[in-house]
Amino acid sequence: MAADERLFSLVVPVLNEQEVLADTYVTLTHILEGLGRPYEVIVVDNGSTDGTPQIAAGLCTRDGRWRYLRLSRNFGYQNSITAGMLAAQGAAVMVIDADLQDPPELIPEFIAHWERGYDVVYGIRDKRVGESVLRTWPTMVAMRLITWMSDEPKLPAHSGDFRLISRRVCDALALMPETNRYVRGVIHWLGFRQIGIPYTRRGRTKGASKVNWRYLTAFTYNAVINFSVKPVRLFALAGLGVLGLTFLLGLIWLCGGMSQSITGIHLLLLLNLGVLSLGAGVIGEYVYKVHIESKRRPLWLVDYTINLNPAIMARPVDAAAGAHPPHIVARPPEKPRAAA
Numbered sequence: 001m002a003a004d005e006r007l008f009s010l011v012v013p014v015l016n017e018q019e020v021l022a023d024t025y026v027t028l029t030h031i032l033e034g035l036g037r038p039y040e041v042i043v044v045d046n047g048s049t050d051g052t053p054q055i056a057a058g059l060c061t062r063d064g065r066w067r068y069l070r071l072s073r074n075f076g077y078q079n080s081i082t083a084g085m086l087a088a089q090g091a092a093v094m095v096i097d098a099d100l101q102d103p104p105e106l107i108p109e110f111i112a113h114w115e116r117g118y119d120v121v122y123g124i125r126d127k128r129v130g131e132s133v134l135r136t137w138p139t140m141v142a143m144r145l146i147t148w149m150s151d152e153p154k155l156p157a158h159s160g161d162f163r164l165i166s167r168r169v170c171d172a173l174a175l176m177p178e179t180n181r182y183v184r185g186v187i188h189w190l191g192f193r194q195i196g197i198p199y200t201r202r203g204r205t206k207g208a209s210k211v212n213w214r215y216l217t218a219f220t221y222n223a224v225i226n227f228s229v230k231p232v233r234l235f236a237l238a239g240l241g242v243l244g245l246t247f248l249l250g251l252i253w254l255c256g257g258m259s260q261s262i263t264g265i266h267l268l269l270l271l272n273l274g275v276l277s278l279g280a281g282v283i284g285e286y287v288y289k290v291h292i293e294s295k296r297r298p299l300w301l302v303d304y305t306i307n308l309n310p311a312i313m314a315r316p317v318d319a320a321a322g323a324h325p326p327h328i329v330a331r332p333p334e335k336p337r338a339a340a
Contacts, residue, residue: 008032008039008111009090013080017098018051024098025059025066031104035111042067042308043098044084047074060306068306075300078181081161083300086174087308094164101202102162109197110164119192122163122184126198159184159196168192179299 010028014021021043032039043056043066056068069087071080085093092114096102102123113121161184165173172190173183188194 005091006037007090008035008037009085009088009093010039010041010107011044011081011084011088011093011095012041012098013044013046013077013084013095014048014052014056014098015046015074015077015080016048016050016052018048018055020098020100021052021055021059024100025063027100028096028104029063031107035108038065040065040067040088040090042069042084042087044080044087045070046077046080047071057306064307067308069308070303070305072301072303076181077161078183079300081183082173082181083302085165085170088170091167092164093167093170095161097162102160103199103202106197106199113195113197114164114166117193118195119166119169120163120187120190120194122159122187122194122196124159124196124198125201127200159188162199163187166192181299 010032012024012028017024028041032041043059045052045056045068053068053070056066060066060068067087069083071083075083081095085095092111094107094110096104096107106123110121110123163184165187169187169190169192172192173187176186176190178186
């Protein structure tokens with residue numbers, strides 16, 4: 001995809017953000033206009049059911065630099081930011097959430113590092129303020145677990161999707177066809193020249209977070225399964241340990257060193273059965289991932305767009321082969337509706 005060498009693209013994923021979107025527009029416009037370069041903002045709506053579409057349409061009508069990409073349903077956060085990045089036309093593409101918990105005032109610093117030759121500039125959540133311990137502690141533990149479980153190259157600890165990527169990284173990302181996506185892991189795996197910027201993540205001032213225990217658990221599980229073989233190896237080691245202990249206790253029992261009731265061996269056999277069951281479950285999860293990938297379903301479907309070409313392609317490699325991208329079905333842009 002041809003890119004304007006000076007154009008900066010900012011992707012803003014949204015899901016039911018009617019409380020904050022107007023304020024987000026004001027804050028981001030103030031910062032982006034100070035960059036001294038052309039820019040575009042792509043709002044990716046992951047199936048909002050509140051007034052977000054109407055507000056976004058009003059913003060796009062008022063400001064042609066803002067684009068709106070409405071997905072046909074909620075395809076998940078990872079797929080939504082991928083859709084936005086691959087729809088962007090800038091030489092640099094950055095992602096920031098609409099709640100602006102990640103500080104938008106750091107955008108010029110991210111761009112400065114990109115201009116110095118870095119292909120990936122990612123934020124590192126050094127501190128978190130304005131959030132409860134019940135909200136921050138599980139997130140920090142999950143991030144550390146993902147980093148520890150990841151295979152080489154190791155994922156940076158406490159990094160998020162608040163990041164900037166160059167055009168060549170964006171084009172390389174378009175060649176990654178997997179359905180089960182962990183975008184920050186994929187981008188780190190791509191390599192190129194990368195640098196992290198520590199920052200303080202703030203609490204929300206309006207609206208409600210979409211991250212709950214269920215989402216965090218599923219997110220962590222998906223990240224670990226996608227970027228690590230350690231779960232299978234850990235269960236293999238656990239099974240080997242239980243097998244060795246069972247053999248040792250069996251020898252002790254044969255030598256008369258244990259009660260004839262062999263209660264210990266019974267318990268150990270139950271433990272062994274538990275380890276095998278858990279191991280089978282983990283292996284089954286990997287098999288399920290392969291099953292999902294083999295279907296080659298669309299990563300997302302587009303409902304409609306505003307100020308954006310509806311024929312958005314998620315895999316440029318398909319176009320290079322002369323094939324129509326089967327996973328994008330977009331109807332013509334609707335007439336923008338007045339902002340609520």
